[in-house]
Structure formats: structure tokens, C-alpha cells
Amino acid sequence: MNKLNSEMTTTVPGRVPQRIHPHKFVMWVAIGGIVMMFAGLTSAYIVKKNQSSWLQFDLPMEFYYSTAVIVLSSISMFLSARAIKAGKMSQYKTMISVTAVLGIVFILLQYLGFKDLQAKNIAIVGPRSNSAASFLFVITFLHMMHVLGGVIALVVFWVKAMRDRVTNSSLMSVEVLGTYWHFVGVLWIYLFLFYNWIG
Amino acid sequence: MSNEAVLHAHSGAHDGHGDHSHEHHHQSFISKYVFSQDHKMIAKQFLITGMVWAVLGGFMSVLFRLQLGYPDASFPWLETILGKWAKGGHITPEAYYALVTTHGTVLVFFVLTAGLSGTFANFLIPLQIGARDMASPFMNMLSYWFFFAASIVMLSSIFVETGPFSGGWTAYPPLSALGDASPGSKSGMDLWIVSMALFVVSSLLGGLNYIATVLNMRTKGMSMTRLPLTIWALFFTAVLGVLSFPVLFSGFILLIFDRNFGTSFYLSDIFINGVGALPNEGGSAILYQHLFWFLGHPEVYIILLPAMGMVSEILSVNSRKPIFGYMAMIGSLFAIAILAFLVWAHHMFVTGLNPLLGSVFVLLTLLIAVPSAIKVFNWLTTLWRGNIRFTPGMLFAIGFVSLFISGGLTGIWLGNSALDIHLHDTYFVIAHFHIVMGVASMFGMFAGIYHWFPKMYGRFMNNTLAYIHFWVTMAGAYMIFWPMHYEGLAGMPRRYYDYSIWESFKQFQGLNQFISLIAMIVFAVQFLFLFNFFYSIFKGRKVTTQNPWEANTLEWTTPIHPGHGNWPDEIPEVHRWAYDYGKDGVDFIPQTTPVGANESVEH
Numbered sequence: 001m002n003k004l005n006s007e008m009t010t011t012v013p014g015r016v017p018q019r020i021h022p023h024k025f026v027m028w029v030a031i032g033g034i035v036m037m038f039a040g041l042t043s044a045y046i047v048k049k050n051q052s053s054w055l056q057f058d059l060p061m062e063f064y065y066s067t068a069v070i071v072l073s074s075i076s077m078f079l080s081a082r083a084i085k086a087g088k089m090s091q092y093k094t095m096i097s098v099t100a101v102l103g104i105v106f107i108l109l110q111y112l113g114f115k116d117l118q119a120k121n122i123a124i125v126g127p128r129s130n131s132a133a134s135f136l137f138v139i140t141f142l143h144m145m146h147v148l149g150g151v152i153a154l155v156v157f158w159v160k161a162m163r164d165r166v167t168n169s170s171l172m173s174v175e176v177l178g179t180y181w182h183f184v185g186v187l188w189i190y191l192f193l194f195y196n197w198i199g
Numbered sequence: 200m201s202n203e204a205v206l207h208a209h210s211g212a213h214d215g216h217g218d219h220s221h222e223h224h225h226q227s228f229i230s231k232y233v234f235s236q237d238h239k240m241i242a243k244q245f246l247i248t249g250m251v252w253a254v255l256g257g258f259m260s261v262l263f264r265l266q267l268g269y270p271d272a273s274f275p276w277l278e279t280i281l282g283k284w285a286k287g288g289h290i291t292p293e294a295y296y297a298l299v300t301t302h303g304t305v306l307v308f309f310v311l312t313a314g315l316s317g318t319f320a321n322f323l324i325p326l327q328i329g330a331r332d333m334a335s336p337f338m339n340m341l342s343y344w345f346f347f348a349a350s351i352v353m354l355s356s357i358f359v360e361t362g363p364f365s366g367g368w369t370a371y372p373p374l375s376a377l378g379d380a381s382p383g384s385k386s387g388m389d390l391w392i393v394s395m396a397l398f399v400v401s402s403l404l405g406g407l408n409y410i411a412t413v414l415n416m417r418t419k420g421m422s423m424t425r426l427p428l429t430i431w432a433l434f435f436t437a438v439l440g441v442l443s444f445p446v447l448f449s450g451f452i453l454l455i456f457d458r459n460f461g462t463s464f465y466l467s468d469i470f471i472n473g474v475g476a477l478p479n480e481g482g483s484a485i486l487y488q489h490l491f492w493f494l495g496h497p498e499v500y501i502i503l504l505p506a507m508g509m510v511s512e513i514l515s516v517n518s519r520k521p522i523f524g525y526m527a528m529i530g531s532l533f534a535i536a537i538l539a540f541l542v543w544a545h546h547m548f549v550t551g552l553n554p555l556l557g558s559v560f561v562l563l564t565l566l567i568a569v570p571s572a573i574k575v576f577n578w579l580t581t582l583w584r585g586n587i588r589f590t591p592g593m594l595f596a597i598g599f600v601s602l603f604i605s606g607g608l609t610g611i612w613l614g615n616s617a618l619d620i621h622l623h624d625t626y627f628v629i630a631h632f633h634i635v636m637g638v639a640s641m642f643g644m645f646a647g648i649y650h651w652f653p654k655m656y657g658r659f660m661n662n663t664l665a666y667i668h669f670w671v672t673m674a675g676a677y678m679i680f681w682p683m684h685y686e687g688l689a690g691m692p693r694r695y696y697d698y699s700i701w702e703s704f705k706q707f708q709g710l711n712q713f714i715s716l717i718a719m720i721v722f723a724v725q726f727l728f729l730f731n732f733f734y735s736i737f738k739g740r741k742v743t744t745q746n747p748w749e750a751n752t753l754e755w756t757t758p759i760h761p762g763h764g765n766w767p768d769e770i771p772e773v774h775r776w777a778y779d780y781g782k783d784g785v786d787f788i789p790q791t792t793p794v795g796a797n798e799s800v801e802h
Contacts, residue, residue, distance in 0.1 A: 022334030026411045029441055033403055037445035040493065044453070044486055048464070053481040125460035127478035134462040138452060 249314020268715025303368030329418025432508020450490030506643020518585025592650030606635025627687025658739030
């Protein structure tokens with residue numbers, strides 16, 4: 001065990017060597033947990049699909065639009081993080097509100113997508129429903145809830161920015177939120193590809 | 200850096216490793232004892248809530264053991280406390296199943312998950328890695344209060360008119376998915392699922408924090424390979440929880456939709472007496488089992504690993520010897536954590552699983568014997584020729600090893616898919632998991648409580664009471680669960696209400712009575728422990744030295760009553776691993792002692 005002794009001696013006395021900030025790290029671990037949840041659901045989807053009476057239908061067009069919207073929101077999130085790092089507060093305020101609005105638009109589009117399915121007489125829940133539609137709804141609904149959580153955080157950040165309550169630690173929080181936001185975007189793209197080609 | 204940042208996140212004043220005291224926090228009663236963000240207080244909250252549940256869950260087992268041991272007798276006092284659930288002093292079949300179900304849920308999740316890893320991960324991680332608190336004390340507080348909310352909801356389910364959920368702790372559909380299936384499937388199940396959802400959130404919040412804290416908040420010099428084994432075990436526990444609870448959650452969400460929104464994920468071709476044929480079509484109850492056991496199997500290691508970690512530490516301290524095979528201990532914990540995710544289908548051998556797939560799961564299941572045997576070997580060799588101090592904590596740690604061996608061996612039987620056809624759902628299974636997971640982990644928990652009580656409350660627990668507690672519990676555990684192996688081998692199925700009317704199992708009436716009698720004695724002895732615990736908080740012998748067990752780990756370098764922030768001055772620096780006992784003729788060398796010039800190199 002002595003060979004390990006020299007490991008820490010090069011660092012500044014009294015300081016722990018720089019590691020990733022715990023909050024950022026917590027976010028990454030949480031993302032791991034969320035991935036497991038959707039992995040569980042999509043594998044259940046695959047199992048179920050290979051059993052009898054699986055209804056085949058096309059994804060509603062709204063899901064294609066919402067995919068584009070969430071990609072755009074990721075770009076605006078990226079821009080808002082860059083703005084706050086550069087100290088451009090007005091740009092930050094704009095971009096963070098744009099991201100929040102795009103998030104809301106995404107949720108609305110998903111909702112309209114399910115309206116569309118119902119209009120085509122595909123029952124999502126209830127006694128006439130087929131697991132294919134129910135699965136699509138449950139998985140997409142859970143993803144919408146994760147986006148909603150992000151939107152709420154974005155609104156909180158926006159309110160803080162409007163009240164000029166931005167401090168040094170906000171930078172880190174914005175980065176954490178950015179990580180989450182990009183993650184829910186990537187998650188949706190995965191689900192979208194999954195529904196269309198994998199599942 | 201991050202340590203100070205975490206404690207002072209609200210004030211925004213960080214000055215690196217400031218050496219200001221943390222005792223000056225102004226704290227009201229509410230912020231100190233109720234909505235506390237101090238990891239030590241949160242640990243005690245988890246512990247005491249866990250104890251309340253252990254008493255309730257244990258009492259439930261006494262009630263259903265009364266039915267099993269004395270099916271013909273009538274106990275009027277039962278009607279007094281249970282009312283319509285024990286008409287004429289007989290527990291009704293509905294109440295029996297509700298008791299079995301709630302006993303399982305409460306013990307597995309509330310006592311041995313929240314009560315065990317909630318207590319000791321919170322208490323030991325910051326103290327043993329040298330951190331002022333968790334990565335996020337606020338999330339940590341939320342974790343407890345989600346658990347508390349889950350507890351309240353579960354408790355309320357006991358009092359609803361149709362009774363708590365009764366369909367087994369695994370909550371398989373259709374009993375869990377159809378309110379019309381039985382009285383215990385009605386609002387009791389709604390409350391059960393709400394409670395479990397809250398519980399999952401609590402576990403995730405806690406687990407995230409534990410992982411982040413272990414990886415990011417260690418003090419200077421505390422490399423991963425210098426961590427005490429408790430921390431490694433709690434770390435793997437948290438990883439298992441964070442990766443498996445979300446899968447359980449997804450299973451629950453599908454269950455909620457089946458239950459409340461008429462979907463058919465788990466339901467198909469069902470006819471209910473009095474209701475008629477249900478329209479659900481195409482669902483598969485097996486799907487739920489897959490999702491459930493993907494959590495369910497890691498869950499048993501979530502329960503067991505913290506006990507293993509604490510036992511390793513306590514055995515080494517009280518043998519005055521370094522733990523044998525430190526790296527092998529970490530390696531075997533890692534192997535168990537990986538295998539935990541690859542064996543879930545061994546709970547489903549008789550569901551019509553493809554035999555070829557089954558044989559893969561047999562192989563993976565039996566592989567767990569390898570890391571388990573490594574651990575047992577290392578514990579025994581740690582004890583071997585040690586200068587053993589038989590403290591109560593040590594006795595429970597040794598008891599853990601004994602139970603882990605006895606219960607682990609029957610795991611090899613059950614892991615065989617061919618034998619499982621006979622043994623599945625019999626008392627053999629009950630005996631196996633109660634010994635290896637239930638009682639063994641309870642022993643780990645008792646060991647931890649007796650050992651770290653001086654750090655928690657600055658006082659000792661009473662040894663005489665502790666020794667009586669140990670010997671009765673140890674002997675009782677074997678007397679209760681050993682005979683169940685015979686019943687199980689004879690084919691006696693679990694979960695049944697009355698075996699006396701059954702020609703094949705009438706012969707076990709006396710044995711069942713014996714088991715019930717011992718169960719009541721063991722339950723009663725736990726009150727000795729509870730008395731000891733609460734009495735010692737206020738009246739126990741005071742701890743007068745910082746390091747009463749002469750242990751090496753960092754928690755014993757804190758003041759006898761550590762404040763929020765743990766160390767009044769700088770966090771100590773670590774220079775060596777945690778197990779330098781008896782090195783170079785020195786009894787113990789704390790982790791904070793720099794390596795001397797003439798010290799031998801090997802540990």
C-alpha cells in the first residue's frame with residue numbers, strides 16, 4: 001500500500017485535487033438510472049411485440065416535427081450555456097427562454113400526436129386498446145414527464161436571470177441542466193428510432 | 200474544495216480547506232432533529248424509522264405464525280386488536296395473506312433496504328472517507344422524507360376497509376392488477392403501489408448521493424484502494440440500487456396503467472367469478488415477473504452487501520488483524536454486483552421458461568458461489584489466529600458469517616433448475632432466503648449498531664443485554680428456519696393458510712408449533728435490544744476516549760460528539776489503508792498516521 005503514498009504529494013497542500021463537481025456527477029449517475037428505466041420499458045416492448053396480436057401502425061406525423069423541435073432546443077440550450085460563460089446575460093436570458101418554449105412546444109406536439117392516433121381510431125388506453133399503442137403512449141408519456149421536469153427547471157433559471165440573481169455557481173447549474181436537457185433530447189431520438197426501426 | 204462547497208452552498212462563502220469550526224451552526228429543533236441535512240442525523244432517522252417497521256413487520260410474522268402453529272386454537276385477544284380480521288379469535292384467510300404480504304414488503308424494503316443501507320451509508324460514508332457531509336445534503340434529506348412519506352402511505356394501507364394489499368410481496372398480476380380479483384387487491388393495492396413509488400424515489404435520491412460522495416468527496420490521500428470495505432460495499436449497493444430500481448419503477452408504471460386505465464400489458468383472457476370475462480387481451484403476466492425480478496434479484500444484494508461490508512470491518516477490528524485479501528474482497532463485491540444483474544430468471548424457472556435459457560441462468564447463478572466463497576474464506580482467515588475481542592458487534596459479525604454459509608449452501612440447491620421444479624414455492628425457499636438474506640442482514644445491522652453506537656450517541660450499549668440478545672437470536676434463527684428445510688423438501692408449499700387439513704403435511708403440525716413458539720421468543724428478545732438501544736442513548740456508559748475500539752478508520756478521529764461537518768478543524772489526511780493491525784508489532788496504526796521511515800512495505 002506504500003506505493004500509493006506518493007500519489008497525492010504533488011498537489012497543492014490542503015487542497016483536494018480537482019475532481020468533477022459532485023452535482024454534475026450526480027446528474028450523470030441519475031442519467032444512468034433513467035437509461036435503465038427506458039431500457040427496461042423498451043425491452044418489454046420488444047418482448048411484447050414478438051407475441052400475438054400486436055397492432056402495426058405508423059407513428060403520427062407530429063412526432064417527426066417534435067423530433068426537429070427537440071434538436072433545435074438542444075442547440076438553443078447549448079447557446080445559452082455558451083452565453084452565460086461569456087457573460088452575455090441578455091443573450092443567456094433569450095436563449096434560456098427559447099429553450100423553455102421549445103420544450104413546451106415539444107410536449108404539445110407529442111400530445112397532438114396522440115390526439116392524431118385517437119382520431120385514426122387507435123385506442124391508447126381502455127378495454128379496446130392494443131398493447132402496441134399503450135406501450136407507445138406509456139413510454140412517450142414518461143419521456144414527456146422528463147422533458148416537463150427540464151422545462152420547469154428552465155423556467156426557474158429564467159426567473160432567476162430576470163431578477164439578476166445569477167452568481168458564480170449558476171454557471172455550474174446551467175451546465176448540469178444542459179447535460180440533462182441534451183440527454184432528454186438524445187433519449188427522444190433513441191425512442192424515435194426505436195419505434196420506427198428497432199422495436 | 201467540494202467538501203466546503205457542499206456544506207456552505209447556501210452561504211456562498213468557500214475558502215478551501217478552512218479550519219473554522221463547524222460547531223457554531225445555529226440550529227433550531229426543527230432543523231437539527233426534523234428537517235436535518237446532517238448526514239448523521241439523517242442516518243439516525245432512517246435507523247429509528249427502520250426499527251419501528253421492524254417491530255411492526257416482526258409482529259405481523261408473530262400473528263401469522265400463531266395461525267400456522269395453532270390453526271385450531273382461538274385467541275380472543277386477536278379479535279380485540281384486529282377486529283373483523285380475526286373473527287372469533289381466528290385470523291381470517293384474507294388477513295393471513297395480507298399479513299404475509301405486508302411482512303415481506305416491509306422487511307425487504309423498509310427495514311433491510313432503507314433501515315440498513317439508509318442508516319449506514321448515511322452515517323459511515325462521510326465519516327469514513329473524510330468528508331464534511333454528502334455530495335448533496337438537501338437531496339439526502341429529501342431521501343429520508345420520501346421514505347417517511349412511503350412509510351405513512353404503507354401504514355395507512357393497513358387501516359383501509361378492504362385491508363392492505365394481499366398478493367405476496369412480489370405483487371404479481373393479475374392479483375395486483377385487478378381490483379375485483381380479491382378484497383386485498385382493492386384500495387390496499389393502490390396505497391401499496393403509491394408507497395412503493397415513493398420508496399423508489401427515496402432509494403434513488405439516496406443512491407445517487409452515496410455514489411457521488413464516495414467517488415468525489417474523499418479526503419486527501421484516500422485513494423479508492425485505501426477505502427474501508429464498508430465503503431466499497433455501500434458503494435456497490437448504491438450502484439445496484441440506481442441501476443435496478445428504475446426498472447422496477449417501469450414495471451410499476453405498466454401495472455398502474457393496467458390497473459387504472461384498462462390497458463393489457465400484463466392481462467389476458469381472464470374470467471373473474473361474479474364479474475365475468477374481461478376484455479383484456481394479449482397481455483403477459485410473465486412480463487411483470489421479468490421486470491420485477493430484474494430489480495428483485497439485485498435487491499437481495501442491496502440488502503446483503505452493506506452487511507458484508509460492515510462485517511468485514513468489524514471482524515478485522517476485533518480480530519486485531521488486517522482483513523485477509525482486501526483486493527479479493529473488493530473483487531468479489533464487484534463480481535457479485537455484476538452477477539446480480541444476470542441471474543433474475545432463476546426466480547422464474549417454473550414459469551415455462553425455455554429450458555436452454557434456464558440452463559444459462561443456472562450457470563450464472565451458480566457462479567455467484569465463487570465470489571461468495573472467496574468472501575467466506577477471507578472472513579474465516581481474518582479470524583484465524585486473531586486476538587479476538589468478543590464484543591457484541593463482533594459476535595453478530597461472526598453470526599453473520601455462520602448464517603451466510605448455512606443459507607448460501609441451500610442457494611446452490613435452488614439455483615439448479617431441475618431441483619427447483621420440486622423446491623419452487625416451498626418452505627425450502629422460505630428457509631433459504633430468510634437465513635441468507637433476512638436474518639444474516641439483520642445480524643449485519645445489529646453488528647453495525649452495536650459497533651458504531653458509541654460514534655452515534657457517544658455512549659456504549661449494555662453488554663449483558665447484548666449477549667443475551669445475541670445468543671437467543673442466533674439459536675432462535677436456526678431453530679426457526681432449519682426445520683423449514685425439511686418441510687420444504689417434503690413439498691410443503693408456502694403461503695398456505697392451514698396445513699392441518701392436508702393429509703401430506705399433517706405430520707408437520709408439531710414442527711410448525713415449535714417454529715411458532717421460537718419465533719415468538721425471538722421476537723420478544725428483540726425488545727431487549729430496543730430497550731438497550733433507547734436506554735443507552737440517554738443512560739449508557741459514556742465514551743471517554745475518541746477511539747474506544749482502537750480502530751484505524753477516520754470516523755474515530757472525530758470528536759466524541761461530532762458536530763455538523765464532522766471535524767472541527769481540517770479534515771485529516773490519509774496515509775495508509777484502513778487495516779494496519781498488528782503491523783511491525785504495533786497493535787493498530789490509524790489511517791492518519793504517516794508511514795514511518797523503518798516501516799515494512801507490505802501491509
